[in-house]
Amino acid sequence: MKLAIAGKGGTGKTTLAGTLARLFARDGYKVIAIDADPAMNLASTLGIAPDAASKIVPISENEDLIEERTGVRPGSSGSVFSLTPNVRDIADRYGVRGPDNTMLIVMGTVKSGGIGCMCPAHSLLRALMRHILIDRRDVVIMDMEAGLEHLGRGTVRGMDAILCVVEPRTQSVETAVRVSRLARDIGVKSILAVESKVRNEEEKSFLDKRLKEIGVPIIGSVPYDEAIAKSDMLRIAPIDFAPDSPVIKAIDAIRKSLIKIYA
Ligand SMILES: Nc1ncnc2c1ncn2[C@@H]1O[C@H](COP(=O)(O)OP(=O)(O)OP(=O)(O)O)[C@@H](O)[C@H]1O
Numbered sequence: 148m149k150l151a152i153a154g155k156g157g158t159g160k161t162t163l164a165g166t167l168a169r170l171f172a173r174d175g176y177k178v179i180a181i182d183a184d185p186a187m188n189l190a191s192t193l194g195i196a197p198d199a200a201s202k203i204v205p206i207s208e209n210e211d212l213i214e215e216r217t218g219v220r221p222g223s224s225g226s227v228f229s230l231t232p233n234v235r236d237i238a239d240r241y242g243v244r245g246p247d248n249t250m251l252i253v254m255g256t257v258k259s260g261g262i263g264c265m266c267p268a269h270s271l272l273r274a275l276m277r278h279i280l281i282d283r284r285d286v287v288i289m290d291m292e293a294g295l296e297h298l299g300r301g302t303v304r305g306m307d308a309i310l311c312v313v314e315p316r317t318q319s320v321e322t323a324v325r326v327s328r329l330a331r332d333i334g335v336k337s338i339l340a341v342e343s344k345v346r347n348e349e350e351k352s353f354l355d356k357r358l359k360e361i362g363v364p365i366i367g368s369v370p371y372d373e374a375i376a377k378s379d380m381l382r383i384a385p386i387d388f389a390p391d392s393p394v395i396k397a398i399d400a401i402r403k404s405l406i407k408i409y410a
């Protein structure tokens with residue numbers, strides 16, 4: 148099951164990604180969590196301690212690895228580098244173990260030289276992403292940045308579904324419209340909405356109605372809970388700080404629904 152998590156900024160994407168990864172792993176699935184957001188905060192919601200998280204070197208900044216696999220050191224100009232670097236062992240060797248035996252891969256960002264830019268770092272990230280998507284893993288969960296760049300670049304081609312996290316706000320629903328259009332354009336079969344930070348019935352019916360209008364099916368609804376916001380301030384994973392929160396229960400219900408659809 149390969150899932151990409153998208154949506155407007157601050158809606159709860161990383162909270163969902165980290166918590167879903169932990170819950171799938173507890174259920175016995177082999178889980179790879181991919182941080183594809185330059186802000187790189189998936190480690191924290193996954194439950195990797197801040198001091199360990201601060202030592203993680205994103206793949207895009209691992210110049211030795213990039214040179215070893217593509218034949219060219221980032222920044223050196225005019226050289227010919229491999230477009231098909233060997234990436235098979237990267238997840239296991241450069242991934243970071245999280246709680247419940249999860250595996251985190253931090254992609255990092257490549258300063259783009261414009262559309263279609265190709266450089267050794269891009270080549271490696273692209274090959275790695277492709278490999279992870281065809282490799283037989285139980286569950287891959289990719290936390291994306293708020294912008295739609297990844298969709299544009301086609302990173303998510305090969306995903307089973309895009310989960311679009313939507314808050315009860317007009318702007319957030321509009322982002323969902325754009326995400327679902329782009330996803331359909333690049334051939335992702337399934338776009339599912341996750342309602343997030345829902346505080347009351349009025350907000351719930353607003354989202355139900357708007358998502359129905361835009362034709363995006365709802366896979367689950369996550370309530371607002373102060374404890375989750377607090378876990379973020381304390382830099383403790385939501386699932387560790389508030390294991391009994393209705394938010395964790397709602398995300399677990401989403402996990403079960405996903406298993407019914409994709410497993
Ligand atoms: N259900 C919830 N109830 C209360 N607070 C929440 C909930 N979900 C997320 N939050 C809080 O909202 C903030 C943003 O959440 P999160 O980082 O998961 O969103 P994001 O979509 O990944 O943001 P970004 O676009 O910046 O990456 C965090 O402080 C988080 O703790």
Ligand SMILES: [Mg+2]
Nearest residue numbers: 160161184188
């Ligand atoms: Mg995030």
